[in-house]
Amino acid sequence: MSTEGQDAARLAELRQKFGREPLPPREGEAEQSPRDAQPRFRGLESGHRACQGCGEALAARLVMECAGPDVMIANATGCLEVFTTAWPQSAWRVPWVHSLFENAAAVASGMEAAMKAKGRNTKVLAFGGDGGTYDIGFQALSGMLERYHNVLYVCFDNEAYMNTGIQRSSSTPHAATTTTSPAGKERMGKRHLKKDLLSIIAAHHIPFAASASVAYAADLQRKVRYAMGVDGPTFLVVHSPCPLGWRHASAMTIEVARRAVECGLFPLVEIERGAVTNVMPIRDVRPVTDYLSLQGRFAHLMKDADSRAAEERAHLQALADYNIEVFGLRGDSPDAADTTGTAVVGRSGRPAGRI
Amino acid sequence: MLEALEGSQAIARAVALCRPDVVAAYPITPQTHIVEALSRLVAQGDMKTEFVSVESEFSAASVVLGAAAAGTRAYTATASQGVLLMAEVLFNIAGLRVPLVMTVANRAVSAPLSIWNDHSDSMAVRDSGWIQLHCADNQEAVDTTIQAFRITQETELPVMVCMDGFVLTHTFEPIDLPTQDAIDGWLPPLEFSRKLDPGDPKSLGTLVSPDFFAEVRHSHHAAMTKALSVIGEVDEAWSALTGRSCGGLLEVSGDPAARIGILAMGSTCGTIQTGMEHAAGEVGSARLIKLRAFRPFPADALRAACEGLDHLIVIDRAISPGLGGVVGTEVAATLADVPGAPRIHNHALGLGGRDIPETIYADLMATVTDPDSPAFSVFDADMEKLDPEDR
Numbered sequence: 001m002s003t004e005g006q007d008a009a010r011l012a013e014l015r016q017k018f019g020r021e022p023l024p025p026r027e028g029e030a031e032q033s034p035r036d037a038q039p040r041f042r043g044l045e046s047g048h049r050a051c052q053g054c055g056e057a058l059a060a061r062l063v064m065e066c067a068g069p070d071v072m073i074a075n076a077t078g079c080l081e082v083f084t085t086a087w088p089q090s091a092w093r094v095p096w097v098h099s100l101f102e103n104a105a106a107v108a109s110g111m112e113a114a115m116k117a118k119g120r121n122t123k124v125l126a127f128g129g130d131g132g133t134y135d136i137g138f139q140a141l142s143g144m145l146e147r148y149h150n151v152l153y154v155c156f157d158n159e160a161y162m163n164t165g166i167q168r169s170s171s172t173p174h175a176a177t178t179t180t181s182p183a184g185k186e187r188m189g190k191r192h193l194k195k196d197l198l199s200i201i202a203a204h205h206i207p208f209a210a211s212a213s214v215a216y217a218a219d220l221q222r223k224v225r226y227a228m229g230v231d232g233p234t235f236l237v238v239h240s241p242c243p244l245g246w247r248h249a250s251a252m253t254i255e256v257a258r259r260a261v262e263c264g265l266f267p268l269v270e271i272e273r274g275a276v277t278n279v280m281p282i283r284d285v286r287p288v289t290d291y292l293s294l295q296g297r298f299a300h301l302m303k304d305a306d307s308r309a310a311e312e313r314a315h316l317q318a319l320a321d322y323n324i325e326v327f328g329l330r331g332d333s334p335d336a337a338d339t340t341g342t343a344v345v346g347r348s349g350r351p352a353g354r355i
Numbered sequence: 356m357l358e359a360l361e362g363s364q365a366i367a368r369a370v371a372l373c374r375p376d377v378v379a380a381y382p383i384t385p386q387t388h389i390v391e392a393l394s395r396l397v398a399q400g401d402m403k404t405e406f407v408s409v410e411s412e413f414s415a416a417s418v419v420l421g422a423a424a425a426g427t428r429a430y431t432a433t434a435s436q437g438v439l440l441m442a443e444v445l446f447n448i449a450g451l452r453v454p455l456v457m458t459v460a461n462r463a464v465s466a467p468l469s470i471w472n473d474h475s476d477s478m479a480v481r482d483s484g485w486i487q488l489h490c491a492d493n494q495e496a497v498d499t500t501i502q503a504f505r506i507t508q509e510t511e512l513p514v515m516v517c518m519d520g521f522v523l524t525h526t527f528e529p530i531d532l533p534t535q536d537a538i539d540g541w542l543p544p545l546e547f548s549r550k551l552d553p554g555d556p557k558s559l560g561t562l563v564s565p566d567f568f569a570e571v572r573h574s575h576h577a578a579m580t581k582a583l584s585v586i587g588e589v590d591e592a593w594s595a596l597t598g599r600s601c602g603g604l605l606e607v608s609g610d611p612a613a614r615i616g617i618l619a620m621g622s623t624c625g626t627i628q629t630g631m632e633h634a635a636g637e638v639g640s641a642r643l644i645k646l647r648a649f650r651p652f653p654a655d656a657l658r659a660a661c662e663g664l665d666h667l668i669v670i671d672r673a674i675s676p677g678l679g680g681v682v683g684t685e686v687a688a689t690l691a692d693v694p695g696a697p698r699i700h701n702h703a704l705g706l707g708g709r710d711i712p713e714t715i716y717a718d719l720m721a722t723v724t725d726p727d728s729p730a731f732s733v734f735d736a737d738m739e740k741l742d743p744e745d746r
């Protein structure tokens with residue numbers, strides 16, 4: 001059995017091998033930029049089989065960069081599992097196990113219990129899609145949070161069962177079409193609302209729960225780093241556009257994700273022990289149609305001739321307005337931490353907003 | 356030293372002797388006393404383990420899967436509906452080939468609801484790829500539980516220890532528990548070859564294309580077949596330590612010269628044995644075959660055990676509706692190519708906790724000479740209780 005010392009040496013070696021070399025400081029720059037000071041760990045390698053522009057692949061890579069090599073992952077069935085591992089290949093540089101669709105949180109609980117029993121502090125992560133989190137794995141997740149396992153659970157929310165070919169989940173937005181919530185004479189896409197999962201998670205009064213978006217990498221990574229440091233259950237839901245399922249251009253993933261935040265349909269909030277402690281203010285609130293119009297899954301809402309379309313658009317706008325109201329998302333004045341400030345990258349390569 | 360212990364208490368103490376790192380379980384009759392006893396041992400500081408009190412059997416199985424994958428010794432216990440709720444995870448555990456031990460306190464499966472003993476639960480997951488060992492009494496259950504931890508380490512296959520609900524779990528018997536020192540010396544530390552380890556990262560449970568799937572299944576089957584000898588060797592090593600054997604794969608007793616054999620699994624073996632002691636004078640004696648390893652199925656040992664028999668009565672404690680008895684069918688298939696194989700009389704008995712009296716021995720023996728005896732029957736079903744069209 002290897003000792004802690006040997007493990008540390010091996011981890012340092014892996015970090016060297018697969019982490020990016022820190023860049024030398026630029027001329028005239030006294031300190032390193034924060035980005036350069038943080039060598040990027042490639043926990044999820046390139047070369048996997050995700051579609052072009054896959055938001056989930058990007059989100060997982062961003063999470064792994066800050067999680068580092070001293071982790072182990074329990075991954076639910078879904079696109080992320082399938083596109084990263086097809087025997088005998090694997091894109092993972094960290095110990096990783098896939099068991100089933102609905103038990104990632106419970107498998108992670110067992111891995112964490114094992115680390116506790118061995119007196120090690122390797123952090124356990126659990127990854128699931130929205131189907132594996134909002135729906136079928138929900139009970140296991142609630143149990144894991146209630147039992148207070150030291151696990152960071154990350155839900156890659158692409159708002160449908162993508163791996164099985166775009167079926168609705170309880171996270172699919174109202175009125176979006178999927179193969180099991182198609183639009184037609186009798187229906188305008190999904191009839192029900194997107195489940196407010198974060199509120200349910202908040203009701204477990206865990207140390208930290210937050211929503212994040214692939215459009216705001218620095219914000220997402222700050223949240224991951226924070227959660228990694230918490231000794232207890234933490235939860236992150238990352239809005240991850242799926243070009244295939246949402247029917248938008250592959251090059252538009254970031255733009256689509258950004259507009260979801262800017263219109264208020266996907267608010268970025270932080271919750272500590274049940275109370276909202278931080279939100280990302282929206283500098284310029286957009287109408288929801290700016291978001292909807294980029295995506296084929298909402299194409300039926302853009303038909304002027306259909307009176308039901310205007311009604312559903314108004315419905316979605318009301319949902320966005322409600323979020324903006326309850327979370328106080330409308331920024332009073334320009335702020336480095338708002339939706340515009342966070343997205344600006346300074347000339348030094350340093351994000352202009354917080355990190 | 357002998358101690359009077361309830362079966363469940365004895366199992367909990369045996370598990371504690373094996374020092375599992377992680378225990379996760381969810382209560383269900385008749386397994387509840389095991390979880391409760393383990394919880395008490397942990398609360399009293401008599402057992403050091405991460406006890407994960409899960410919200411379902413599905414999570415219990417998933418937690419021990421995760422713990423075992425992370426390289427620690429893990430244990431769970433369940434019964435009946437719990438086994439079925441776990442079913443998907445049980446196949447997954449076996450397919451991942453992670454080592455862990457589970458007790459099944461055998462109970463019928465609903466509907467109709469029954470909390471009483473039969474083998475429908477473990478039978479329902481017979482093809483999951485787990486090793487399945489059946490215990491005839493509580494001492495055997497204790498011994499088999501400890502052996503299971505060694506078998507699972509040596510084979511890297513999960514082991515299910517089946518003991519009859521109530522009949523064993525709730526019965527007090529004098530039990531010899533080995534000392535902690537003896538077990539510490541006998542059970543080596545767990546070293547799982549494919550464990551999750553940040554120092555040597557591996558991916559477990561990947562997607563496998565048709566190009567590799569058949570090979571995965573073949574290797575699982577081969578590993579199960581190899582486990583046959585491990586089960587025997589571990590029982591011998593146990594016997595060297597304690598002087599007690601559980602019979603390895605199967606155990607033959609009774610009258611070696613008898614032309615009639617009776618094969619059973621679990622506590623029924625004891626009932627048949629006692630029945631024979633009382634009735635042998637009137638109806639003759641039989642060769643008794645206690646099948647301990649149901650998976651892997653000990654075909655060679657079974658053929659040898661049946662040599663010279665004209666008739667073999669096979670007792671099933673579960674039924675596959677539309678087929679009949681599962682054990683009976685498998686035994687018949689195993690003996691099919693043996694010249695002069697015994698005629699099989701397959702009977703399901705004691706379903707849903709129906710009491711199996713000692714007199715069953717004489718009743719079973721009588722079927723052998725009855726030319727109208729069916730190849731399969733639910734032996735103790737009372738036709739008078741059924742409408743004529745249901746008989």
Ligand SMILES: Cc1ncc(C[n+]2csc(CCOP(=O)(O)OP(=O)(O)O)c2C)c(N)n1
Nearest residue numbers: 077078079101129130131132160161162163
């Ligand atoms: C018990 C069970 N039911 C259904 C499935 C089929 N299935 C596999 S992945 C999946 C959907 C995954 O959706 P999600 O969790 O949102 O992940 P995504 O693929 O969208 O990233 C489904 C329905 C399964 N694997 N297991």
Ligand code: SF4
Nearest residue numbers: 050051054079242244
């Ligand atoms: S279907 Fe969607 S989530 Fe799945 S790999 Fe393609 S883009 Fe990613």
Ligand SMILES: [Mg+2]
Nearest residue numbers: 129130160162
């Ligand atoms: Mg999804």
